[in-house]
Amino acid sequence: MKLNELTIKQAHKGLEKKDFSAVDLINDCITAIEEKNADLNAYLAVFKERAIRDAKSVDVKIAQKEGIGVLEGIPLAIKDNILIQDTKCTGGSKILENYISAYDATVIKKLREAGGIFLGKTNMDEFACGSSTENSAYGPTKNPHDLKKVPGGSSGGSAAALSADMCLGAFGSDTGGSVRQPASLCGNIGFKPSYGRVSRYGLMAMASSFDQISPFAKSVEDAEILYKAVAGKDKYDSTTVDKPLGLDEKIDLKKLRVGLPKEYYKGLGGNIKDKIKEKVNILKGLGAEIKEVSLPHTDYALAVYYIIMPSELSSNLARFDGVRYGYSAYKKSSVKNLLETYMESRAIGFGKEIKRRIMIGTYALSSGYYDAYYKKSTAVRAVIKQDFDKVFNEVDCLITPTSPSVAWNLGEKIDDPLKMYLSDIYTVSANVAGIPAISIPCGDIDGLPIGLQIIGKQFDENTVLRTAKELHA
Amino acid sequence: MKLNKEDVQKIALLARIGVKDDELSKYGDELSSILEYVDKLQEVDTTGANPNFYITNLQNSWREDELIGCSEAEHELILGNMPDKEGDLLKTMGVFKK
Numbered sequence: 001m002k003l004n005e006l007t008i009k010q011a012h013k014g015l016e017k018k019d020f021s022a023v024d025l026i027n028d029c030i031t032a033i034e035e036k037n038a039d040l041n042a043y044l045a046v047f048k049e050r051a052i053r054d055a056k057s058v059d060v061k062i063a064q065k066e067g068i069g070v071l072e073g074i075p076l077a078i079k080d081n082i083l084i085q086d087t088k089c090t091g092g093s094k095i096l097e098n099y100i101s102a103y104d105a106t107v108i109k110k111l112r113e114a115g116g117i118f119l120g121k122t123n124m125d126e127f128a129c130g131s132s133t134e135n136s137a138y139g140p141t142k143n144p145h146d147l148k149k150v151p152g153g154s155s156g157g158s159a160a161a162l163s164a165d166m167c168l169g170a171f172g173s174d175t176g177g178s179v180r181q182p183a184s185l186c187g188n189i190g191f192k193p194s195y196g197r198v199s200r201y202g203l204m205a206m207a208s209s210f211d212q213i214s215p216f217a218k219s220v221e222d223a224e225i226l227y228k229a230v231a232g233k234d235k236y237d238s239t240t241v242d243k244p245l246g247l248d249e250k251i252d253l254k255k256l257r258v259g260l261p262k263e264y265y266k267g268l269g270g271n272i273k274d275k276i277k278e279k280v281n282i283l284k285g286l287g288a289e290i291k292e293v294s295l296p297h298t299d300y301a302l303a304v305y306y307i308i309m310p311s312e313l314s315s316n317l318a319r320f321d322g323v324r325y326g327y328s329a330y331k332k333s334s335v336k337n338l339l340e341t342y343m344e345s346r347a348i349g350f351g352k353e354i355k356r357r358i359m360i361g362t363y364a365l366s367s368g369y370y371d372a373y374y375k376k377s378t379a380v381r382a383v384i385k386q387d388f389d390k391v392f393n394e395v396d397c398l399i400t401p402t403s404p405s406v407a408w409n410l411g412e413k414i415d416d417p418l419k420m421y422l423s424d425i426y427t428v429s430a431n432v433a434g435i436p437a438i439s440i441p442c443g444d445i446d447g448l449p450i451g452l453q454i455i456g457k458q459f460d461e462n463t464v465l466r467t468a469k470e471l472h473a
Numbered sequence: 474m475k476l477n478k479e480d481v482q483k484i485a486l487l488a489r490i491g492v493k494d495d496e497l498s499k500y501g502d503e504l505s506s507i508l509e510y511v512d513k514l515q516e517v518d519t520t521g522a523n524p525n526f527y528i529t530n531l532q533n534s535w536r537e538d539e540l541i542g543c544s545e546a547e548h549e550l551i552l553g554n555m556p557d558k559e560g561d562l563l564k565t566m567g568v569f570k571k
Contacts, residue, residue: 086550102543102550196529209527238534239527303511314488321489323565328556330566338566339489347491355490359481359500360507362488373511378524380517385525418506434528458528 003028004075004165008222011168012070015062022055022062022073022117025168029075029119032166041141042151042160044080045088046120051075054117070225072115077167079155080121081128081204082213084108091204092124092154094137095326095349105202106237107171107213107230114229119167122157126351127317128178128206130154131423134414135353142410143186145448149407152182152423155216159186162216169226170216175206176305177402177427179214180439184402184451187441189472190216191223194459195434196241198227199234207312208239210305210431220440220468227461243459251396251466254287258467259395263298264426272401275443275450279471280399286470293395295387298429300380305428306421307364307377314361317354320346356417381432388433392457397467400426402439402451426453436461440472474508476501 003011003025014020030048037043058073078084081091083101085108090096104112111118125135133141133156141156143149144164151160155172159182162170172179174192183190192214200211215226224247233242260280265273284290322328322345329335329344350358364373391398404425413420430437435458442452452471456464476484478497481504485492492500543551557564 086546099554100550102547102554196531235536239529239531241529241531297517300514300517303514306507307511307514318489322556324563325554325556328565330556335566338568340491341566342489343486343491346489350490355488355492356500356503356507358488358490359484360504363484363504363508366484366487372515375524376514376519377511378526379519379522380514381528382522382525383517383519385528386522417503418510421507421510432528 002165004032004168006168007218008070008074008168008225009219011074015068015073018062022058023052025073026051026055026075026117026119029167032164033119036164036166039142039147040144040160040164041139042122042157042164042166043077043120044090044123044138044157047087047118051117051119058115069115071111071229074116074169075119075167076111076116077119077122077158077161077170078108079124079158079172081124081173082108082171083202084118084121087121089121090138092126092136092138093349093351093354095320095345097327099326103202106199106234108202110230116229122155122161122170124157125154126354127204127313128154128173128175129313129353129357131177131181131420132413133157133182134410135351137351140410143407145187146407148409149448150185150410152185152403152407154178156182158216159183159188159190162186162188162218168218169222171226172214172216173203173206174212174214174431175210176309176431177424179216180427180437180451180453181403181424183216183439185407185449187444187449188216188218189220189223189438189440190214191227191438191465192430192436193227193231193461194436195431196239197231197459197461199232199237199240201234201236205316207309208316209312210309212431220438220465220472223438224465241459245461247462247465249462251463253283253470256283256288256467257395258283258288258290259293259391259398260290261295261298261391261398261400262292263295264400268401268404271445272450276399276401276452279442279452282471283467291395293391293398295391295429297380297384297387301384301429301432302421302425304377304380304384304432305424306360307373308381310357310361311364311374312361314358314365317358320349322346322349353417384429385433388435396457397463398455400453400455402426402453406445406448406450430455434458436464438464438468440468474512475505476508
């Protein structure tokens with residue numbers, strides 16, 4: 001087995017026992033990147049020298065018989081909307097083609113302190129807007145299971161890098177499913193914690209009330225390791241919560257109540273349904289109670305999302321004005337005043353999907369339409385939250401599909417924004433309600449992975465992770 | 474709600490995005506189909522539901538208003554990202570006409 005194929009836990013044991021060095025581990029990942037990245041386009045930037053230098057210092061530590069933490073020397077991939085000081089950060093956008101991060105995001109600072117090694121930055125839909133990574137200004141990422149298929153999105157680069165063993169763990173951001181859905185399509189694990197668990201400081205803001213930095217991993221145990229390393233209250237993000245993670249409490253599977261929300265299964269393809277049932281039966285066999293439940297406003301979650309998200313996005317992306325940083329058209333001879341600087345810089349710097357979403361958001365927030373669109377959707381958001389509150393009186397977690405389909409062909413949905421949006425239908429609710437959810441592999445259809453999603457109560461990551469461990473051995 | 478070319482032009486100006494004349498009708502169609510989809514929200518009875526802007530019900534989070542400053546390295550990186558500058562000052566188009 002090559003070292004890059006190991007889980008974080010396995011690699012950590014190997015490093016401790018001196019079966020191999022941290023430099024060996026990094027080198028195997030770099031070899032995989034050099035062999036595969038030209039085809040996959042998962043990484044936008046690779047920090048080869050820096051990573052080897054960092055690995056050498058971990059090896060010195062091990063040679064001096066110092067104990068090492070579980071993430072020390074572990075090669076990680078980071079989505080290109082999370083800032084690493086003094087490296088380029090594009091957000092998948094042309095408008096930030098030459099942007100250099102001035103500081104480290106809080107998650108980067110924490111991972112650095114834990115000894116994690118950053119291999120590089122991964123491809124993504126522009127400003128995380130998309131479900132296939134085809135909206136990147138730097139070309140699409142391909143699915144490692146089939147190069148003709150999309151990897152999902154928006155964190156498709158991180159998902160593909162992990163599936164192709166080009167890193168041992170990865171981070172993305174999940175605003176409407178942008179970690180769980182690509183994890184599902186690429187066959188790995190994506191874990192979105194409750195809103196407020198992980199600091200968003202240094203993450204490029206997309207929709208601030210939904211965004212949550214989330215790990216990709218090869219095992220549930222690894223996902224938990226990565227989550228624990230970055231979670232917690234941060235003085236630089238006032239929306240983070242100061243609550244114990246509560247991950248030590250064992251759960252009794254014989255008392256576990258699992259809900260299958262009927263709205264998530266109607267219209268779902270038979271193959272996916274059957275594979276999920278097989279997994280549900282495992283829990284049943286272990287003594288869990290399985291019952292059908294209802295989340296009556298499920299159909300409206302996507303509509304709520306596609307109003308609130310673009311509204312917040314249009315406001316967040318107002319900072320790209322061609323004045324302080326990023327692409328600026330102000331030196332063009334055709335640009336004559338400040339208004340034209342704004343209009344032209346944004347016309348050239350942003351891609352089509354970003355422009356569409358900014359315009360939808362601007363419209364939903366504009367005078368005369370605010371009540372009908374933005375305000376109405378915040379009220380429906382409250383109703384959806386109530387649905388979940390009610391259902392979690394009856395059950396401890398929910399099991400659903402992650403994505404309505406397996407990976408589709410590149411180009412298949414790119415000209416139909418609404419069709420693309422519908423691929424988020426099973427993932428957005430967890431963001432709308434701010435609750436934790438994980439996607440784990442659940443078999444395949446003709447070699448293309450299926451994902452199963454477990455959704456939990458707000459701040460009850462423990463039940464989600466422990467249930468996932470039972471289903472992903 | 475069907476958006477015509479004039480509607481798109483107005484929204485694009487509000488959003489400060491330059492849109493060419495030949496793109497107006499395509500954006501109009503795309504935005505209209507999205508609006509048609511989200512219009513289903515009007516079916517939901519939200520009487521008595523308080524708008525939810527943030528899901529965690531956090532109270533205001535206060536801190537001292539103090540100057541933290543930044544390191545020399547951060548300072549240089551921030552200046553380096555400016556499209557144009559004079560010394561340490563950002564340079565751009567004037568807001569007011571002479």
